[in-house]
Amino acid sequence: MTDALSQDTALPSPGAPLALDSAFPRREAREKVTGAARYAAEHTPPDCAYAWPVPATVARGRVTALHTADVLALPGVLAVLTHTDAPRLGPSDDPTLALLQDDRVPHRGWYVALAVADSLESARAAADALRVEYDTDEHDVRLTADHPRLYTPEEANGGHPAVRERGDFDAAFAAADVRVDATYTMPALHNHPMEPHASTAWWTDDGRLTVYDSSQGSATVRDTLAGLFNVPEDAVTVLSEHVGGGFGAKGTPRAQVVLAAMAARHTGRPVKLALPRHQLAAVVGHRAPTVQRVRLGASSDGVITALAHEVVTHTSTVREFVEQAAVPARTMYTSPNSRTTHRVVALDVPTPSWMRAPGEASGMYALESAMDELAAATGIDPVELRLRNEPAAEPDSGRPFSSRHLADCLREGARRFGWEGREARSGVRRAGDLLLGTGVASATYPVLVSPSTATAHADRDGSYTILVNATDIGTGARTVLAQIAAEVLGTRPDTVRVDIGRSTLPTAPLAGGSSGTASWGWAVHKACTALAGKLRAHSGELPAEGLSASADTEEEAGRESPYARHAFGAHFAEVQVDTVTGEVRVRRLLGVYAAGRILNPRTARSQFIGGMTMGIGMALTESSTMDAGFGDFAERDLAAYHVPSCADAPAIEAYWVEEDDPHLNPMGSKGIGEIGIVGTAAAVANAVHHAVGVRLRDLPLTPDRLLPHLATAPHAFPLAVSGK
Amino acid sequence: MPERGAPEIPVSLVSLRVNGTWLSLRLDNRTTLLDALREHLDLVGAKKGCDHGQCGACTVLVGGRRANSCLLLAVACDGSDVTTVEGLAEGERLHPVQEAFVAHDALQCGYCTPGQICSAVGMLAEAAEGHPSYATAPDRLAADSSPGQGAPEPFDALEIRERMSGNLCRCGAYPNIVDAIAEAARS
Ligand code: FES
Ligand code: FES
Numbered sequence: 001m002t003d004a005l006s007q008d009t010a011l012p013s014p015g016a017p018l019a020l021d022s023a024f025p026r027r028e029a030r031e032k033v034t035g036a037a038r039y040a041a042e043h044t045p046p047d048c049a050y051a052w053p054v055p056a057t058v059a060r061g062r063v064t065a066l067h068t069a070d071v072l073a074l075p076g077v078l079a080v081l082t083h084t085d086a087p088r089l090g091p092s093d094d095p096t097l098a099l100l101q102d103d104r105v106p107h108r109g110w111y112v113a114l115a116v117a118d119s120l121e122s123a124r125a126a127a128d129a130l131r132v133e134y135d136t137d138e139h140d141v142r143l144t145a146d147h148p149r150l151y152t153p154e155e156a157n158g159g160h161p162a163v164r165e166r167g168d169f170d171a172a173f174a175a176a177d178v179r180v181d182a183t184y185t186m187p188a189l190h191n192h193p194m195e196p197h198a199s200t201a202w203w204t205d206d207g208r209l210t211v212y213d214s215s216q217g218s219a220t221v222r223d224t225l226a227g228l229f230n231v232p233e234d235a236v237t238v239l240s241e242h243v244g245g246g247f248g249a250k251g252t253p254r255a256q257v258v259l260a261a262m263a264a265r266h267t268g269r270p271v272k273l274a275l276p277r278h279q280l281a282a283v284v285g286h287r288a289p290t291v292q293r294v295r296l297g298a299s300s301d302g303v304i305t306a307l308a309h310e311v312v313t314h315t316s317t318v319r320e321f322v323e324q325a326a327v328p329a330r331t332m333y334t335s336p337n338s339r340t341t342h343r344v345v346a347l348d349v350p351t352p353s354w355m356r357a358p359g360e361a362s363g364m365y366a367l368e369s370a371m372d373e374l375a376a377a378t379g380i381d382p383v384e385l386r387l388r389n390e391p392a393a394e395p396d397s398g399r400p401f402s403s404r405h406l407a408d409c410l411r412e413g414a415r416r417f418g419w420e421g422r423e424a425r426s427g428v429r430r431a432g433d434l435l436l437g438t439g440v441a442s443a444t445y446p447v448l449v450s451p452s453t454a455t456a457h458a459d460r461d462g463s464y465t466i467l468v469n470a471t472d473i474g475t476g477a478r479t480v481l482a483q484i485a486a487e488v489l490g491t492r493p494d495t496v497r498v499d500i501g502r503s504t505l506p507t508a509p510l511a512g513g514s515s516g517t518a519s520w521g522w523a524v525h526k527a528c529t530a531l532a533g534k535l536r537a538h539s540g541e542l543p544a545e546g547l548s549a550s551a552d553t554e555e556e557a558g559r560e561s562p563y564a565r566h567a568f569g570a571h572f573a574e575v576q577v578d579t580v581t582g583e584v585r586v587r588r589l590l591g592v593y594a595a596g597r598i599l600n601p602r603t604a605r606s607q608f609i610g611g612m613t614m615g616i617g618m619a620l621t622e623s624s625t626m627d628a629g630f631g632d633f634a635e636r637d638l639a640a641y642h643v644p645s646c647a648d649a650p651a652i653e654a655y656w657v658e659e660d661d662p663h664l665n666p667m668g669s670k671g672i673g674e675i676g677i678v679g680t681a682a683a684v685a686n687a688v689h690h691a692v693g694v695r696l697r698d699l700p701l702t703p704d705r706l707l708p709h710l711a712t713a714p715h716a717f718p719l720a721v722s723g724k
Numbered sequence: 725m726p727e728r729g730a731p732e733i734p735v736s737l738v739s740l741r742v743n744g745t746w747l748s749l750r751l752d753n754r755t756t757l758l759d760a761l762r763e764h765l766d767l768v769g770a771k772k773g774c775d776h777g778q779c780g781a782c783t784v785l786v787g788g789r790r791a792n793s794c795l796l797l798a799v800a801c802d803g804s805d806v807t808t809v810e811g812l813a814e815g816e817r818l819h820p821v822q823e824a825f826v827a828h829d830a831l832q833c834g835y836c837t838p839g840q841i842c843s844a845v846g847m848l849a850e851a852a853e854g855h856p857s858y859a860t861a862p863d864r865l866a867a868d869s870s871p872g873q874g875a876p877e878p879f880d881a882l883e884i885r886e887r888m889s890g891n892l893c894r895c896g897a898y899p900n901i902v903d904a905i906a907e908a909a910r911s
Binding site for chain 2: 025026028029030031032033034035036037038039041042044075076119120121122125191192193194195196242243244245247274276277278473474475476602603605606607609610611612613614637638639643644645646647648649650651652
């Protein structure tokens with residue numbers, strides 16, 4: 001969509017020197033606060049039908065009977081699609097999209113049918129009424145560190161090698177002055193963007209498919225649908241104008257868009273499908289649970305001589321996904337002898353996928369907790385310990401860092417937080433029934449970038465239009481792209497329209513991997529540079545159709561860098577632990593980041609804070625239990641799966657250090673969408689250790705886990721009156 | 725087996741005053757107020773985040789009080805006065821809460837935003853009527869036990885966080901939401 005030109009006239013004042021670095025308000029704010037912004041399920045074409053999926057109610061087996069006739073007799077029901085009559089799909093490289101193609105049930109919640117009706121109410125009633133019979137097989141859904149079917153995959157998510165070894169870890173660890181050997185566990189976590197996955201789809205007589213989809217990247221959705229429905233790519237149009245969050249769960253096409261397109265083809269009507277919240281856990285991906293063993297060997301001065309990070313995780317039988325939790329240990333600290341490994345077992349569980357900072361968020365919880373244990377073991381302050389382990393080059397690759405200002409983040413964070421003079425002992429700060437503690441953890445996230453195309457257009461009236469199929473999932477993409485264009489064109493952002501969120505625009509990669517702004521912005525920068533050249537060469541009035549320039553960054557953005565490129569950060573947390581109830585509350589959370597040039601402080605700060613808030617959930621409340629007998633996640637909705645609420649988010653502050661890195665992209669930016677969550681859970685957990693004096697290594701840190709360690713607290717209220 | 729289409733869907737005629745205008749709708753008795761707004765009146769500002777009263781995205785004002793519209797059957801709201809986020813601005817002039825949300829960047833993806841805003845408008849009215857919250861200091865309660873005694877003092881971030889905790893924001897815009905509401909409360 002094209003945003004209004006008038007919206008960012010308020011800031012900064014006319015004549016402001018730079019379009020970048022300025023806190024322009026986000027362009028779609030007005031539409032979003034008035035309800036005018038439309039999301040994927042908020043388009044209702046004439047004669048629109050509604051679909052409701054039917055999830056499998058067994059953990060493994062085959063569908064043997066679907067009693068569709070009873071359901072078709074219900075009022076308003078148009079169709080019940082099943083594997084026997086749903087459209088046959090063409091190939092795709094994502095087997096989770098092979099929906100209603102056969103009778104196999106690979107996990108509970110896998111879709112076995114789709115009800116379509118005249119109304120939402122009738123569709124839901126039809127789905128509820130469908131009787132399905134199954135042949136049930138034994139299932140295995142329980143991840144254990146010694147599962148007999150664990151294997152070493154070829155690679156982990158992101159194309160990282162599953163195993164890396166440097167030096168001789170075993171010998172160095174055995175010889176170390178100080179050793180930490182600890183195992184940390186994390187449950188499965190769910191992205192739960194506030195907008196459930198939704199699509200509205202329709203086919204026209206000429207064989208063209210149009211869908212509004214809740215997606216982080218409509219180009220991939222278009223290409224995938226073209227393959228599945230065996231039509232040319234240009235016969236498919238995908239619109240994702242406003243997307244209600246994704247956090248990875250909308251990074252690639254998900255079930256809803258395939259089912260909506262199928263139902264639309266089957267019924268010949270437009271079909272709207274919004275997945276019910278409680279079905280999401282089974283079908284849109286989750287952060288896989290991990291069991292992480294970290295071993296650190298160090299000399300008595302705290303310098304690490306041996307580091308092992310060994311990760312065990314699960315995937316499904318449908319598709320392999322391996323949470324790359326051992327990967328950050330390849331970047332973070334001095335480690336002449338290192339072993340980082342991943343092993344995975346394919347269980348009868350839903351398929352895991354990306355959730356905000358996959359690998360980094362999970363892995364840094366374990367690594368940064370282990371660093372805290374090493375600090376305790378050596379008696380060195382946790383900030384100081386990290387400073388002593390700053391490597392000269394990236395340990396794993398040996399490549400120099402394009403920029404690395406972790407030390408500055410730690411020092412600046414310590415100063416702002418008031419870290420100096422921190423009580424070295426743990427479990428001693430008490431205020432009434434509360435125990436207080438502070439903790440620190442580092443953060444890192446790689447600099448990712450993908451090739452993109454973009455077009456810049458100059459109009460006669462002095463205004464500009466940028467066309468690029470970027471997606472705004474809440475980052476403020478329109479706003480920052482206008483700033484980038486304005487800076488290159490030497491104009492004010494309010495003279496630049498930005499048209500994004502539609503697959504018919506110049507092709508661009510997804511909003512994911514904290515790479516959106518770098519990827520799209522690079523192409524916008526290049527197109528605007530070319531346009532500026534054309535404008536300089538042009539004399540007199542512009543032609544009636546204006547002037548345009550297009551760019552493709554295939555070469556420069558696709559090129560491998562000789563540098564190790566990462567953003568870094570430091571998180572500081574203060575917590576209180578209630579010795580009566582066992583409840584942990586975060587009192588303060590402060591992050592300092594080194595993430596290249598910050599292009600828009602206002603929207604950047606929002607993203608940092610948002611990531612940190614999700615980190616609070618990861619530390620304290622978010623947990624999805626795989627019920628071994630039932631074979632499903634036990635916490636599937638927002639009543640059971642506790643994402644942080646307003647009262648859980650206290651004073652959260654985000655700052656950054658100036659970082660000038662010439663090895664990134666023309667804007668000099670690193671990604672900022674994910675690093676806020678990385679390290680937050682460890683900082684909180686380390687603060688809990690400092691408060692309580694007991695190391696709890698299993699997330700989340702819920703009252704039931706704390707209470708056994710608080711029972712002997714001097715003023716603890718008796719929790720139960722003993723009947724004995 | 726009954727013949728296809730034989731049973732009837734029970735429907736009712738429902739009168740609602742939505743954003744100041746009386747409307748008469750023929751609705752399936754199973755239709756929630758949220759779906760009536762979104763699917764029948766094209767008022768898509770009220771969002772569906774969970775459909776189960778767990779997230780607050782569907783918050784609208786019913787008779788001036790905030791309510792999760794996904795938990796209300798439209799037939800049961802017959803005769804009600806409903807205000808949605810679309811009804812808060814006066815023409816081009818935003819409601820002070822909307823204004824403050826823009827000014828404080830109190831949103832990211834924007835999906836929780838209409839619910840947050842309607843909730844804030846309702847919440848500020850509750851507070852102004854003297855309704856205490858869990859965060860209201862007990863001495864304040866003792867001094868002003870009768871309703872309608874004005875907002876708890878100080879009406880600080882703690883009060884706002886507590887009273888706004890029925891509206892989830894997965895993007896984590898909470899600190900900005902609190903700042904925005906505090907500003908709107910002052911104005
Ligand atoms: S949609 Fe009504 S509370 Fe979530
Ligand atoms: S702004 Fe995205 S959920 Fe609140």
